[in-house]
Amino acid sequence: MVRLKQTVERPDEDTYERRLERVQEHVAAMSRRRFLAIPGILGSVIGGAFAVFEIELLKGKKFHLRPPGALAEEKFLATCLRCGQCAQACPYNSVRLAAAEEGIAIGTPYIEARRIPCYLCEDLPCIKACPSGSLSKEITDRGNVKMGLAVIVDRQACIALQGLRCEVCYRACPLLGKAIALEFRPHEVTGKHAIFEPVVNFDACVGCGLCEHACILETPAIKVLSLADAKGLMGRHYRIGTKTG
Template structure:
C-alpha cells in the first residue's frame, strides 16, 4: 500500500474516531439530562395525548414510538412530536386546532392498537362491558334492532379523558351576543370531522360545512359527546358555553371555533393516570 493511501486511511480513521467520541458525548449528555428531569417536570409539558394515555411521566418512557396509533387513525388526528419537544420526541399527540379526535372511528382504534398499553384499552373495555350489562337490565335485547356495539362504544367514548375545554369569555362570540354565518375556518382549511347533527357515516371536511347562527354555538352543537360535555348557558340575558364534567377533551370545539384565535382551548389532563 502506498504512502498516500496510508495517510488517507489514517485521516479517515481519525475523523471517524472524532465523530464517534462526539456522538458518545452527546448521548452521555442526553442520559445525564434524562436522569435530572423529575416526573413532575415532565408532566408540565403541555401536550395533549391520545385517548387512554397513562400518567405522563410513565407515558414518556413506556411509549416505544412505533407510530401504530398514527397509522391506524382514519382522520389522521394523531401525530408524532418533533425533535423540539424534548423528551416527548417521537411520541403521539393531538393538535386539536388543526385536527381533533372526533371519535368517528367508533372503536378507539389508536388505543386498541397500542402494543405497550401506554394507551390503555382495559379501562374502556370494562366501561363498555358495564354499560352493556346495565342496558340489558332495562331493555329488550331480543329486539332485532338491538346493537350491543353501539351501547358499548358510546360508553367508551364518554369515558375518555384527554383534557378539559376552557372558554375565553373575552373573545367568545356567544358571550358577546354575536352570531356567526359562513364556514368557520375558511375554504382552504383541511380539518375533518363527523357532525353529530347529520347522517354522516364518516368524517367530512369542515370547509364543506356552512352555518348560520344568530348566536354562535358551534362548540356546543358540534360536540360529539353532546350535552354531557358542553351546553349553552343563558344567564342574565347573555349566552355562555358551559363546559361540564363529561368533557373528554376531544377538541372538536377548538377546531370549529370561528374566532381567529380560538375562544375555547383544551387543557391536557396528562398529569393524571387514567388507569
Template sequence: MERRSFLRASGEIAASVVCIGGGLSLLSLSLNEAPQLDKRIALRPPGSINEANFLEKCIRCHRCIDVCPSQAIQLQGHEGPVAAHTPFIIPSEHACILCLACTNVCPSGALVPVEKREDVKIGIAKIDKRLCVAHNGSGVCGVCHTACPIKNKAISIDYRTRPTMHDDACTGCGQCEEVCPADGHKAIRVEPIEMVGA
C-alpha cells in the same frame, strides 16, 4: 494470548467504551436539559397512561398515527429527545374524533383500551368568555355545542347560545376547539390533564 496483546486489546475496549458511552451520555444529557416527565406537555391520544409511564412504555412504533382516521395524532418532534417521536394531538388543527382505534392498536400498553367514548379523559376544555362570540355579545354561535360528541353533558348552551363547559363530563377531544370560529385566538382551549381514567 500474550500479555502485550491482551493489554492492547483491553486498552482499546476501555477507550471505545469511554468514547461511545461518554459521547452518548453527553448527547442525551445535553439534549435533555428539561425533561418534563412529571408535567404533561401536550394532549396525548385517548387511553394514555400518566406521562412518565407513557414515555417509558411508548416504543415509538407510530401505529396509533397509522390508524388515526382523522389525522389528529401527530409526531412530537420538538420537545427534546425523550419525548421525540411520541404521539400527541393539536386539537385546533385536527381534533380527536374518539374512534378509539389507537387504544386498541397500541402494542405496549402506553395506550390502554377504553370501553366507551365517555370514559376518555385526555384534557379539559376551557372557555375564554372575552373571546367567545356569544359570551361577549357580538353574535350568535353555538357551533361548539353542535360539535361536541358528549352532547349536552360536556357543553350546554342557554337561550342566547352561550356555552357552558362541564369539566367532569368533558373528554378533552377538542372538537369544540377545532370548530370554534372566534377571530384570532380560539375562545376554547383544551388543556391536557395529568392523570387519565379516573
C-alpha cells in the same frame, strides 16, 4: 382586536367593536370587585391588571393532547415504544409523532386539536393498535376517555359571551348536551339582551378538542387544557354533573 377565521363573515364593524368594548369594561369591572379591599385607584389598577394577566396566561397555554387512553404522562413516557402504530390506525390523521423542534419527547404521539382534533371513534382504533399498553385497553367506551378538559380561555373574545348567538363549539361536540351545554342568562351589560354561555361539564368532557377546532375566532376562545390546569378553574367555568358519557 379579536380576529375571526377568514372563512367566517365578520359582524358589522361598529356594532362588533362597541359590543367588545362593553364586554371588556364589564370584565374589568368584575375583576376590580375582587380587589375592593384595596382602596381607590390602586385597587382598580391591580384588578384590571390581574384580569389582563389571567387571560393572557390562559391564552398562551400550550398543551398537546395525548391520544385517547394515554397513561399519566410519566408512565406514558416510560412505556411508549414510539412505534407510531396509534398514528397509523387513526383514520383522521389526528395523531402525529413529535419531531425534535416540537418541544415534546421525540417520536411520541400527540394531537394538536386546532389542526386535527380527535374525532372520538366509537371503536377507538388507536387504543386497539397500541402494543405497549401506553394507551390503556381498559378504556373501551369513548365516554370514559379523558385527554384534557375544555375551557373558555378568552371570555372577552368569545362571541357568545358578548350576547351574539354562536353555538359553534356546542354543535361541534360529539357529546352534545352532555359535555357542553348552553346556559341562558340576561345580558348584565345591556340589561336587554340574552347570553347563551357555553358551559363545560367537568365529568363528561373527554378533551377531544372538537370545540377548539371549530371555534370561529382566529385564536380560539375555547381550548383544551391539561386536567391539572383545567381543574384549577373548575369553580368558574364548569358544572359538575352526573356522568352520562
